Amino acid sequence: MTEQIKILIVEDNLDDAELMVLELEAANYKVVYQRVDTIEAMIAALESQEWDVILTDYSMPQFSAVAALSLIKLRKLDTPFIVVSGSIGEEIAVKLMRDGAHDYLLKHNLTRLAPAIERELREAKVRCERKQALEKVKFLAFYDELTGLPNRNAVLNILRKQILKCYKFAVLFINIDQYRKIKYGFGHIKSEQLLIEVANRLQASLRPGDYLAKMGKDEFILILGNINHVSEAETHAIEMHRVIDPPFALEGFVIYASITIGVVDSSLGFDEPEEFYAGSRNGQLHCERTGITISHGCIQSQYAN
Structure with missing residues (x-):
């Protein structure tokens, strides 16, 4: 069964963006995507709808993965964030992961893209369920579940x-x-x-x-x-x-x-x-x-x- 996935691609190169889409389509995903390459365009895209995954190049003329990640953290989004770069050193990759990125890949080897997205979507679902469970516990500490009144x-x-x-x-x-x-x-x-x-x-x-x-x-x-x-x-x-x-x-x-x-x-x-x-x-x-x-x-x- 084909699964639809909504992806925000932060990339200045149209060809690179299309290669990522083709890779996911080959893995039986129906991809709905939008490509942006400036902070203004990314803000507009985030406000227009919710995205399942964000794929971003590391460095672009008018934007960067670091700036995109900062924007995601500022908005307190838990969207899987994966860096896909042409060349990125291990030190930079580790720093990105520590700062909140979920994974990184190299553009010349996209075979890991679909498995990485599948894993991150699964883990995002677990995080969401855990967050909802904690919120329910906090709610029930001070509210009645049946009526919604304070307890x-x-x-x-x-x-x-x-x-x-x-x-x-x-x-x-x-x-x-x-x-x-x-x-x-x-x-x-x-x-x-x-x-x-x-x-x-x-x-x-x-x-x-x-x-x-x-x-x-x-x-x-x-x-x-x-x-x-x-x-x-x-x-x-x-x-x-x-x-x-x-x-x-x-x-x-x-x-x-x-x-x-x-x-x-x-x-x-x-x-x-x-x-x-x-x-x-x-x-x-x-x-x-x-x-x-x-x-x-x-x-x-x-x-x-």
Whole structure:
């Protein structure tokens, strides 16, 4: 099967560029290429599209492999970069490799060109997969994979900053009532869809400066920043109940959900972010037991289904 490959050729000699293309076509590649020989032309080519490989001569009247490599490093590209030169000493070749070039070849011996490109494409794919895996690990350290909301680690960091600012703020612990019954009744997929939709509705109710995070499977934390009185948190909590009250239409299923909210505010004088989390969660649990509304504890929805 013919494999298409997009190559940026940094070369002032058209014949040399065509020889490289012919060599790759003989190796069963369908080559799409552009030839450039100045820094301006290379910048334009890099901005026009992504390239699979960059092949470059070492020295040209208006450009060089060193300058081309510097441009690639400046743009933080991980495109395989191979120097193909008419004459290049071992010392220069080693320096290029240390500076970031992936390989070098001599123009009079292109038999290694296709294998070198194949190897570099394979290694570039491995590097890309490794980078994506590391980025996912970093993301999951501070974000919930299902909803994309900040997670427990992130919200505790935000609470530490709020405590240091000495502004008035409130923490609302939000729990989806009887989530386990919903999960067993409608299944895993529908229950996860419900969590996503609940997160979306809660986000839509936020004010500038508010911060929403997902703490557990069916638990959310909302930080209301720079409030004047805890009554503002109570008002916002009642509004969130109204937001969650309408049924959720999930691909043919209609699911009703209600929430219970525990509230604590900064006037309690907690010094640690975990105390705000525990205080708001305990307020929610107290509400489940008693059903009452208290200033620094819990607000239970009169709209709950």
